[in-house]
Amino acid sequence: xxxxxxxxxxxxxxxxxxxxxxxxxxxxxxxxxxxxxxxxxxxxxxxxxxxxxxxxxxxxxxxxxxxxxxxxxxxxxxxxxxxxxxxxxxxxxxxxxxxxxxxxxxxxxxxxxxxxxxxxxxxxxxxxxxxxxxxxxxxxxxxxxxxxxxxxxxxxxxxxxxxxxxxxxxxxxxxxxxxxxxxxxxxxxxxxxxxxxxxxxxxxxxxxxxxxxxxxxxxxxxxxxxxxxxxxxxxxxxxxxxxxxxxxxxxxxxxxxxxxxxxxxxxxxxxxxxxxxxxxxxxxxxxxxxxxxxxxxxxxxxxxxxxxxxxxxxxxxxxxxxxxxxxxxxxxxxxxxxxxxxxxxxxxxxxxxxxxxxxxxxxxxxxxxxxxxxxxxxxxxxxxx
Amino acid sequence: xxxxxxxxxxxxxxxxxxxxxxxxxxxxxxxxxxxxxxxxxxxxxxxxxxxxxxxxxxxxxxxxxxxxxxxxxxxxxxxxxxxxxxxxxxxxxxxxxxxxxxxxxxxxxxxxxxxxxxxxxxxxxxxxxxxxxxxxxxxxxxxxxxxxxxxxxxxxxxxxxxxxxxxxxxxxxxxxxxxxxxxxxxxxxxxxxxxxxxxxxxxxxxxxxxxxxxxxxxxxxxxxxxxxxxxxxxxxxxxxxxxxxxxxxxxxxxxxxxxxxxxxxxxxxxxxxxxxxxxxxxxxxxxxxxxxxxxxxxxxxxxxxxxxxxxxxxxxxxxxxxxxxxxxxxxxxxxxxxxxxxxxxxxxx
Numbered sequence: 001x002x003x004x005x006x007x008x009x010x011x012x013x014x015x016x017x018x019x020x021x022x023x024x025x026x027x028x029x030x031x032x033x034x035x036x037x038x039x040x041x042x043x044x045x046x047x048x049x050x051x052x053x054x055x056x057x058x059x060x061x062x063x064x065x066x067x068x069x070x071x072x073x074x075x076x077x078x079x080x081x082x083x084x085x086x087x088x089x090x091x092x093x094x095x096x097x098x099x100x101x102x103x104x105x106x107x108x109x110x111x112x113x114x115x116x117x118x119x120x121x122x123x124x125x126x127x128x129x130x131x132x133x134x135x136x137x138x139x140x141x142x143x144x145x146x147x148x149x150x151x152x153x154x155x156x157x158x159x160x161x162x163x164x165x166x167x168x169x170x171x172x173x174x175x176x177x178x179x180x181x182x183x184x185x186x187x188x189x190x191x192x193x194x195x196x197x198x199x200x201x202x203x204x205x206x207x208x209x210x211x212x213x214x215x216x217x218x219x220x221x222x223x224x225x226x227x228x229x230x231x232x233x234x235x236x237x238x239x240x241x242x243x244x245x246x247x248x249x250x251x252x253x254x255x256x257x258x259x260x261x262x263x264x265x266x267x268x269x270x271x272x273x274x275x276x277x278x279x280x281x282x283x284x285x286x287x288x289x290x291x292x293x294x295x296x297x298x299x300x301x302x303x304x305x306x307x308x309x310x311x312x313x314x315x316x317x318x319x320x321x322x323x324x325x326x327x328x329x330x331x332x333x334x335x336x337x338x339x340x341x342x343x344x345x346x347x348x349x350x351x352x353x354x355x356x357x358x359x360x361x362x363x364x365x366x367x368x369x370x371x372x373x374x375x376x377x378x379x380x381x382x383x384x385x
Numbered sequence: 386x387x388x389x390x391x392x393x394x395x396x397x398x399x400x401x402x403x404x405x406x407x408x409x410x411x412x413x414x415x416x417x418x419x420x421x422x423x424x425x426x427x428x429x430x431x432x433x434x435x436x437x438x439x440x441x442x443x444x445x446x447x448x449x450x451x452x453x454x455x456x457x458x459x460x461x462x463x464x465x466x467x468x469x470x471x472x473x474x475x476x477x478x479x480x481x482x483x484x485x486x487x488x489x490x491x492x493x494x495x496x497x498x499x500x501x502x503x504x505x506x507x508x509x510x511x512x513x514x515x516x517x518x519x520x521x522x523x524x525x526x527x528x529x530x531x532x533x534x535x536x537x538x539x540x541x542x543x544x545x546x547x548x549x550x551x552x553x554x555x556x557x558x559x560x561x562x563x564x565x566x567x568x569x570x571x572x573x574x575x576x577x578x579x580x581x582x583x584x585x586x587x588x589x590x591x592x593x594x595x596x597x598x599x600x601x602x603x604x605x606x607x608x609x610x611x612x613x614x615x616x617x618x619x620x621x622x623x624x625x626x627x628x629x630x631x632x633x634x635x636x637x638x639x640x641x642x643x644x645x646x647x648x649x650x651x652x653x654x655x656x657x658x659x660x661x662x663x664x665x666x667x668x669x670x671x672x673x674x675x676x677x678x679x680x681x682x683x684x685x686x687x688x689x690x691x692x693x694x695x696x697x698x699x700x701x702x703x704x705x706x707x708x709x710x711x712x713x714x715x716x717x718x719x720x721x722x723x724x725x726x727x728x729x730x731x732x733x734x
Contacts, residue, residue, distance in 0.1 A: 067578035068549070192442070221441035221605050226649035248579050254653040278653050292579050294586075294612030296635060296652055303612070305583030309548040325580075 028097060029210050029242045030056040030079075035092030035113075037071070037078040046313045048074040048087070050266040053340075056210070059240045063257030063274065065250045065289065067310050071266035072246050076212050080128055081112055081120055089113055098127045098209065126156055129203040133215040135195035139187040145198055146183035152205050172201040176231060193224035197231070204235065212244045217252070229256060250289050254278040262286050265311045265321035268340055272348035280369040282343065282350040284326045287366060320353070328354055328364055393467070395599040396453065396485060396567045397429040401462035403448050422448045424623040425462070430567050430599035435589065437602045437614035439646070445623040446603045450571045453601065454487040467566070483513050486560035490572040492552035496544045496559075502528075503540045505559050513563045527562035528555070530596075531588060550581030557588065568592065569601045574609065586613055607646055611635040619643050622677040625696075629703035639705040641682045676708065684709060 037049035049071040056062045066072045077083040079094045094112040110123055132138040139148060149169035153160055160168070170180040176197040187195055196216055203211055213232075217225040229252070236243065245256055253260050253274065260277045262270045262285065270283040281287040288306035308325035311317075317324055323333040332353050340351045354363050362368075403423040423445040430436055430453075440446045451457040453464070455477040464471040466484060489495040496505050506524035515523055521540075528536035531554040544552055553573060560568060570589060574582040590613055592598045604610050610617050611632050618628040619642065627640040638644045672679050672690070679689040688694075688708050697710035 067580055222607075222649045223441055223645060226651075229651075249651065250579070251653055252651040255651050275653075289579060292583050294583075294608045295654070296608050296611065296647065296650060297654070300612065300632065302587070303583050304587075306580040307584070309550055309581065310578055 027057060028055045029058050030054075030244075031093075031095040031097070032079060033093045033095075035075070035079070035094060036090045037074050037083065038088045038090045039074075040086045041088065047090075048266050048313060049078065052092070052268055054261060054268070054271070056242055056244065057258075058209070059236075059242055060259065061236070061243045061245055061257045063253035063260040064244060064246045064263060065248065065253055065260060066263035067248055069265075069310055069313060070263040071313075072263050073214055074266075075263070076130070076214060076244060076246060079112065080124070080130060080212065081115070082130070096123060096127065096210070098123065125152060125208065126206045127208050128210045128212065129206070129208045130212040130214065131196075131199045131203045131216045133218055135192070135199045136187060138199060139195060141187055144184055144186055145190075148198075148202055149183070149205060152202060156206055168205070172205055173198075175204070175235065176201045192220050193228065196220060196224075196228060200228070200232070200235075204239065204241075207239065208241055210242045210244070212246075214246045215248070216245075218247065218249075225252070232256075250286075251278075251293055262289070265313060265316060267321070267351065268349075269322065269352070270348075270350045271340070272346075272350075276346075276348060282348070282355060282367055283322075283352050284328050284354075284367065285322050288325075320351075328367075330354075330361065332360075392432045392434065392597075394429045394465075395432050395467060397427070397465045398449075398453060399427050399463045399465065401426045401449070401452055401464070402460045403445075403452055403457060404460045421623045423452065423459075426620070426623075426625055428601075428618060428625075430601055431615075432566070432599050433593055433597040434615040435593050435600045435602050435613050436616045436618065437604060437610035438618045438620055439604055439607050439610050440620035441605055441646075443622075444620040446620050447571055449620070450487060450569045450601065450603050453567075453569055454485055455481060456487070479513065483563045484565050485567040485569065486563065486565040487569045487571065488553075488557050488560050488573050491576045492549060492556045493544060493576075495556055496552060498544050501541050501543055502547075502555050505555060506540075506562055509559060509563055523562055524558075527558040530561055530592075531555070531558045532584075533558065548581070549577045550584060553577060553585055554588065557585075557592075561592070565598070567599045567601070569603075571603045572605070573602075575605065582609070589613060606650075607635060607643075608650060619646065624677060624706065626678065626706045627704065629700065631702075633700055633703045637700070639699045639703070639710060640678075640707045641684055641709075642678050645681075676706075 032052060032054045035049060035052045036047060039046045039048050052075060054062070064072045064075070074083065074087065078087060078089050083089070092113065096110045096112055097107070098110065099107045110119060112120070112123070115123070139145070146166075146169060149172065150165055153165045153168060157165075169183055173180055173182055178194060178197055178201070182190065182194065182198070190198065200216070217228055220228065232243075233256075245253065247253060250260075254277065257274045260272060260274050261268050262277075262283065264285050270277065270281070270286045272282070277286065278290065281290055285306070291303055292305040294303060306325055311321050317334070319335050320326070320333040320337055323329045326333065330353060336353075338351045338353045338356070340349050341355060342349045343355060344357075353359060354361070354367060401423060402421070402425055405420045405422055407418050407420060426449055428436060438446045438449060448457060452459050455464070455471075455473075459473050462473070464473060466481065471481070503524060506527055507520040510520045510523050511517070524540065525536035528534075528539055533539045533551065533554050539547070539551070539555070547555065557573070568589075573589070574585050577585065586609060589600055589602065593600050602610065602613055616628065616630050617632070617634045619626050619634065619640065621642045627634055627638070627643045634643060635647065638647050674693075675691050676682070676685070676689040676694050679685045682689065686708060694706050694708045695715050696704040696706050697713040697715060699705045699710050699713055
């Protein structure tokens with residue numbers, strides 16, 4: 001593992017290592033600090049995840065939004081140590097706080113970055129599971145669905161008998177709304193939505209505390225997506241697992257997540273509660289993303305979205321990586337990269353010089369809105385959960 | 386927006402159908418199953434207007450686009466290009482290809498990875514009879530039309546050196562360089578990053594408004610159809626279930642399927658969109674008799690299971706294929722639409 005220092009600017013506004021005081025040890029299921037991931041080493045090194053710090057509370061949903069190449073998938077693969085070479089974790093810690101499980105292990109904190117394979121095996125699936133984007137390539141095409149369940153349970157719950165395993169598989173399928181005859185089907189016999197449901201059922205097989213969803217609905221059409229999201233909400237209220245949900249669809253996240261992180265070029269550019277982010281974005285990129293979705297209501301007007309192209313990680317500009325596409329760019333943005341700053345009077349943070357305490361210009365009005373009254377639905381939804 | 390009355394219909398489809406025959410797995414010999422991928426679809430692509438076709442995967446919208454591009458031959462029905470009926474059984478001619486061009490969903494799959502952008506643009510030009518001395522200038526002009534400026538920077542790049550948005554612009558430029566009248570765009574933005582999608586949509590809108598192309602925009606994203614289109618058509622299981630001029634279909638959806646589609650779109654600004662509507666789980670059965678949506682329809686009636694509904698007129702130029710509107714006048718699509726379009730002109734802004 002390379003020991004390249006993680007450069008973080010020392011400014012009074014720089015966000016503290018943990019976003020909340022670490023009073024209760026188990027308050028967070030996952031604590032990520034100053035986490036960086038590179039692809040390759042030496043001259044060809046590309047930093048895909050740059051100094052990410054985040055905490056995830058128990059039973060909460062963290063949404064990660066960003067376009068392709070923003071490092072959102074790399075982040076979760078590296079966090080769970082699933083990332084393969086040439087991906088290298090180049091700094092930081094990922095601490096998973098686990099509670100006792102059925103195998104009789106007590107509560108513990110595991111640093112996933114330094115954990116051995118043996119320790120990882122204990123944690124994976126039992127405590128952290130992952131649902132991948134393409135269920136067709138994640139499920140083995142020559143195995144019946146039942147075998148997939150059987151193998152997980154055999155490996156991790158060695159005391160279960162064959163009939164117990166079968167009963168558990170049936171129970172899991174019922175949970176996601178599939179008939180038990182699906183156990184005898186091959187993946188190609190199921191539709192895209194059914195396959196994704198199977199993936200979710202397998203991920204929940206060992207009752208994990210944290211489920212990571214990497215664009216689980218991107219390949220599905222909108223009606224199936226809605227069904228799966230509803231399903232997830234029901235399952236979450238029943239089992240109380242925490243969830244990291246990755247997608248490029250910000251409006252989906254606003255509905256689903258408690259807190260949203262927006263990533264751009266490998267770094268967090270904004271972190272806020274879902275309704276705050278929707279009602280009052282603070283980073284120009286977040287505003288651009290929200291404006292990129294044509295509305296379903298109201299007058300039709302020309303939308304502009306975000307000009308330019310997504311960044312090339314091997315060739316990032318000096319200063320803020322969003323500066324070349326930013327409509328509010330200032331001289332300072334081209335010189336210095338903004339750190340993730342806590343906004344005064346709130347628990348949200350943003351990496352933009354517009355919001356620095358010593359900013360020369362006032363914050364543009366569209367980035368300074370209070371939480372708008374346009375998002376009552378979001379809070380209503382949260383209550384429903 | 387240009388004047389609808391004087392805008393000629395560039396390409397129309399009349400009762401276009403495509404059926405695929407497949408064997409039924411596990412049954413013996415003659416057991417065959419006919420999939421009606423596209424069933425009796427009529428539409429007009431008008432100069433300077435965008436027609437959007439919305440539907441979920443498997444609704445037949447891509448097959449429809451390929452039939453309009455004459456890559457797939459229809460089982461029945463006819464195509465009329467600029468007033469001239471086309472014999473659909475005949476091979477696609479160069480002349481047809483120079484007037485109707487197709488842009489595909491995934492730009493990385495639809496451009497040749499071992500050739501430079503130059504090759505992708507110059508090859509169609511040469512095939513369509515441009516002289517070798519002109520092709521470079523024409524290719525550059527095509528790149529400029531899709532806002533890839535300066536064109537020299539892109540001409541000698543390989544596809545992997547460009548971002549998805551840039552490459553989709555290249556494939557639109559490739560379609561444009563033979564100066565077509567009709568552009569068929571099959572999900573042109575669904576593979577692209579959110580931040581560049583609007584750029585492509587605005588590009589299509591510009592081509593339609595400024596260069597008066599007739600554009601068919603195929604999508605599963607009903608919000609983008611509303612943003613772009615002058616006429617929206619919703620397809621379900623190969624049939625047109627609802628169509629309207631302007632945004633009437635999105636603002637006041639009448640067909641239960643359209644209502645389901647719209648309710649499924651994540652929309653944080655509308656609290657009623659998710660909480661009040663309980664959506665039934667998808668059953669993938671498509672009814673063989675009666676309304677095809679009946680097995681999934683929350684308001685299915687007895688008649689829906691036995692008789693296929695005709696199109697009922699639920700508003701000005703707004704047709705719904707649903708028995709719920711049986712009191713309204715029946716409309717016959719292919720005769721009615723061009724006529725109505727003229728009458729309705731005054732109401733549309």
